[in-house]
Amino acid sequence: KLADLNEGEFTLAVSQNTDLHKPCPLCPEEKFKACYGHKLHRHLQNLHWKISVEFEGYRMCICHLPCRLVKPNLVGDQTFSKMGAHYHCIICSATIARRTDMIGHINRHVNKGETESRFITAPAPKSSHEVLKESDTDVQVLPNYSTPQKTDSYFNPKMKLNRQLIFCALAVLAEERKPIECLDAFGATGIMGLQWAKHLRSSVKVTINDCNENSVTMIQENCHLNKMKVKLNAKEEDNDEALGGGEQNTDTIEVTKMDANVIMHMRSFDFIHLDPFGTSVNYLDSAFRNVRNLGIVSLTSTDISSLYAKAQHVALRHYGCNIVRTEYYKELAARIVIAAVARAAARCNKGIEVLLAVALEHFVLVVVRVLRGPSPADDSAKKVRYLIHCQWCEERIFQKESNMVEENPYQQLPCDCHGSMPGKTAVVLGPLWSGALFNTGFLRRMLFEAVQYGLDETQPLLKTLVCEAECTTLKNFSTHSPYDENKQEECGVYIKTPDTSAESCVLHGKRKNNEVVRNAAKRQKSDNSAEHPAFYYNIHRHSIKGMNMPKLNKFLNYLSEAGYRVSRTHFDPMGVRTNAPLAQFKTILVKYSTPTYTGGQAEGPLHLTEDVHMGDQVPAAADGKAGDRWW
Structure with missing residues (x-):
C-alpha cells in the first residue's frame, strides 16, 4: 500500500523501471x-493522490x-457483491468508505491522543512533558495524563x-505528634506526597509508593523538580544538579516500587492514604x-457508579451491601x-473513629482514626447495622x-405506608455504618490549618462540614473551639494546642505512655457524645x-423554632439534615408554603397530605371563599 508514502517517495516509487509494465x-x-511508468504515474496522481487524506506528513490514498465488501445486492435470482472504494486508517487499520468520514475518523483519534501509527517504522517524535502547578508544587505529567487507561x-x-x-x-495529625511517618500508597505523579x-x-517523613516503573521514574523527576532529595532502598540519591543555584534543602522523600x-504489610505508618483507581476494598x-x-x-x-447505586450488583460484589437509589444516595455511599x-x-x-466523610461528584473520601484493642473493635x-x-x-x-426475629419489621418505621399502601x-x-460521620473538634482544627496554609477553596466546604457536624446553621456558626483548656487563636479560629505538661514526661524519640493514650481516646469519645442525626431530606x-415552598434558609x-436540630449538608445543596421525623418535616413545609396560582385555588380545595394535622395553620389564598374551604 502507498498509505505511508510521502510525495517524494511516491514519485520515486513510480519513476523507477519506467520501461517495464507495472500494475x-x-x-x-x-x-x-x-x-x-509514465501512465501509471499519471493514474496515481490524478486518482489516488488527488483525493487522499493527509496526516502528519503521510497520505492515505x-x-x-x-x-x-459492501452489502450484496439481490438482482433476480443472482447475488452480486460489489467491491467498494475505501481508505485505510494509518492508526488503527480500519477501512472507511467516504473521504469526509475518514477525516472525521482521524480527528477523533487526535482528540483521544491516539497519534502513533502501527505501520510507521520510524519512531514518532516524543512530546515534551507538561509541567503543572498546584499548591506551590510543580509536577511533570505524561501525555494523556487525565486518562488513566492511556498513561502510567x-x-x-x-x-x-x-x-x-x-x-x-495530615497537618492536624502532625500537630499531635512529631515526626510522623506517612504513606501515599498510589503515588502516580507524586503530587500529594510532594x-x-x-x-x-x-x-513528616514521606514515603511515596507505586507499582509502575514509569510512575516511579516520574515521581523521582518531580522530586528533583521541587528540590527534594530522593531515597531509594535506604540509600539517598544526591543530585546536586537538581537542587541547582546552590540552594540547600534537607527534605528527603522515600520512593518505593x-x-x-x-x-x-512490611512497615508501620502513622498516616496512610489509599487512592486506587476504583474501589479500595482490596x-x-x-x-x-x-x-x-x-x-x-x-x-x-472513585467507583461512584457502584457506590451511587448505578451498578448495584458491583456494590454487592465489592462491599457485600444491598442498595437502591434514594434521595440520600451520597450519604449512603459514605x-x-x-x-x-x-x-x-x-x-x-x-x-475506628470517623473523623470526616465527604461524598462529592467525583469521589467519596473517608478519614478515620485507628483505636487499637478488642474493645474499640467491638464497639465499631x-x-x-x-x-x-x-x-x-x-x-x-x-x-x-x-x-431476635421481628414479627413486623414495618412497625419500626415512623411512617404508616405499609398500612395504607x-x-x-x-x-x-x-449493612451500613450507623454512627456519626464527623468529628467536630477535628474539623475545626482542619479549618484552622486551611486558614494557616491559605487553602481558600477548602474553607467553605470545611465550614459547611463543621455546621453539619454540630447540626446547626451557618448563621449560628462559631469559630470558638469546644475545648476550654489550652486554646490558641489565630485568624479568628480557636484550636486546642497539645498539653505541654503531658508531653514533658515523654522521652524524646519515644511514644506517649499508655495513660496519655487512654486519655486521648477518652477525649475523642467525648467529642461525639451528642447523637448525630442520620441522613437528610431533600426539600x-x-x-x-x-x-x-419557602426559601431553604x-x-x-x-424547623429550628419548632425545637428540632437542623443544618444544611454538603451531600445535597437542597438537603436538610434534621432529627425531625418526615411527618413533622412535611407539616412545617406545608405550613409555610404559599399557593402558586391565587386564582386557581378558588376552584377547589388544596389536597394536603395525611401527615398534615388539621390544627396547623395554612396560608389561605386571596379569595375568602377559598380560605374557608381549607379549614
Missing part, C-alpha cells in the same frame, strides 16, 4: 491493467482492492479539593494490619465505605440492635404540588 498497487487488474502517571485536576482535605487532616513534604517539612499491600486489610495506634487512615473511592473500613479494622482487633462492629427504607415516602430508620413497601439496605423531593429557621 497499480491500489487497483485490481480488471480495473486498471499494467502499463508503462483511496484503495480499490477487494479489502472491503494519572493526574486529575478535579481532585484538587480532595488533596487539600487530606493535607489538612505537597506533604514541601509544606510540613520536618514534621512495590505493591501497596506488600509495603503496608487494600483495607493490609492498611489496618500495621497502622499505629491513634494513627489515621484516609481512603478515596456509610457503605465506612462499614467496609470498620469490618476490616475489626478483623485486625482495631476500632456494633455500629454496622441494616437500614429499613420505605420506597413510598423514603422514610428510613436503622434496625434495632437485636438478634398495598404490597411490600420497604426494603432492607446495608424539593417532599414539596407540595401547586405550592411555592428560612425553612431551616422554621
Whole structure:
C-alpha cells in the first residue's frame, strides 16, 4: 500500500523501471491493467493522490482492492457483491468508505491522543512533558495524563479539593505528634506526597509508593523538580544538579516500587492514604494490619457508579451491601465505605473513629482514626447495622440492635405506608455504618490549618462540614473551639494546642505512655457524645404540588423554632439534615408554603397530605371563599 508514502517517495516509487509494465498497487487488474511508468504515474496522481487524506506528513490514498465488501445486492435470482472504494486508517487499520468520514475518523483519534501509527517504522517524535502547578508544587505529567487507561502517571485536576482535605487532616495529625511517618500508597505523579513534604517539612517523613516503573521514574523527576532529595532502598540519591543555584534543602522523600499491600504489610505508618483507581476494598486489610495506634487512615473511592447505586450488583460484589437509589444516595455511599473500613479494622482487633466523610461528584473520601484493642473493635462492629427504607415516602430508620426475629419489621418505621399502601413497601439496605460521620473538634482544627496554609477553596466546604457536624446553621456558626483548656487563636479560629505538661514526661524519640493514650481516646469519645442525626431530606423531593415552598434558609429557621436540630449538608445543596421525623418535616413545609396560582385555588380545595394535622395553620389564598374551604 502507498498509505505511508510521502510525495517524494511516491514519485520515486513510480519513476523507477519506467520501461517495464507495472500494475497499480491500489487497483485490481480488471480495473486498471499494467502499463508503462509514465501512465501509471499519471493514474496515481490524478486518482489516488488527488483525493487522499493527509496526516502528519503521510497520505492515505483511496484503495480499490477487494479489502472491503459492501452489502450484496439481490438482482433476480443472482447475488452480486460489489467491491467498494475505501481508505485505510494509518492508526488503527480500519477501512472507511467516504473521504469526509475518514477525516472525521482521524480527528477523533487526535482528540483521544491516539497519534502513533502501527505501520510507521520510524519512531514518532516524543512530546515534551507538561509541567503543572498546584499548591506551590510543580509536577511533570505524561501525555494523556487525565486518562488513566492511556498513561502510567494519572493526574486529575478535579481532585484538587480532595488533596487539600487530606493535607489538612495530615497537618492536624502532625500537630499531635512529631515526626510522623506517612504513606501515599498510589503515588502516580507524586503530587500529594510532594505537597506533604514541601509544606510540613520536618514534621513528616514521606514515603511515596507505586507499582509502575514509569510512575516511579516520574515521581523521582518531580522530586528533583521541587528540590527534594530522593531515597531509594535506604540509600539517598544526591543530585546536586537538581537542587541547582546552590540552594540547600534537607527534605528527603522515600520512593518505593512495590505493591501497596506488600509495603503496608512490611512497615508501620502513622498516616496512610489509599487512592486506587476504583474501589479500595482490596487494600483495607493490609492498611489496618500495621497502622499505629491513634494513627489515621484516609481512603478515596472513585467507583461512584457502584457506590451511587448505578451498578448495584458491583456494590454487592465489592462491599457485600444491598442498595437502591434514594434521595440520600451520597450519604449512603459514605456509610457503605465506612462499614467496609470498620469490618476490616475489626478483623485486625482495631476500632475506628470517623473523623470526616465527604461524598462529592467525583469521589467519596473517608478519614478515620485507628483505636487499637478488642474493645474499640467491638464497639465499631456494633455500629454496622441494616437500614429499613420505605420506597413510598423514603422514610428510613436503622434496625434495632437485636438478634431476635421481628414479627413486623414495618412497625419500626415512623411512617404508616405499609398500612395504607398495598404490597411490600420497604426494603432492607446495608449493612451500613450507623454512627456519626464527623468529628467536630477535628474539623475545626482542619479549618484552622486551611486558614494557616491559605487553602481558600477548602474553607467553605470545611465550614459547611463543621455546621453539619454540630447540626446547626451557618448563621449560628462559631469559630470558638469546644475545648476550654489550652486554646490558641489565630485568624479568628480557636484550636486546642497539645498539653505541654503531658508531653514533658515523654522521652524524646519515644511514644506517649499508655495513660496519655487512654486519655486521648477518652477525649475523642467525648467529642461525639451528642447523637448525630442520620441522613437528610431533600426539600424539593417532599414539596407540595401547586405550592411555592419557602426559601431553604428560612425553612431551616422554621424547623429550628419548632425545637428540632437542623443544618444544611454538603451531600445535597437542597438537603436538610434534621432529627425531625418526615411527618413533622412535611407539616412545617406545608405550613409555610404559599399557593402558586391565587386564582386557581378558588376552584377547589388544596389536597394536603395525611401527615398534615388539621390544627396547623395554612396560608389561605386571596379569595375568602377559598380560605374557608381549607379549614
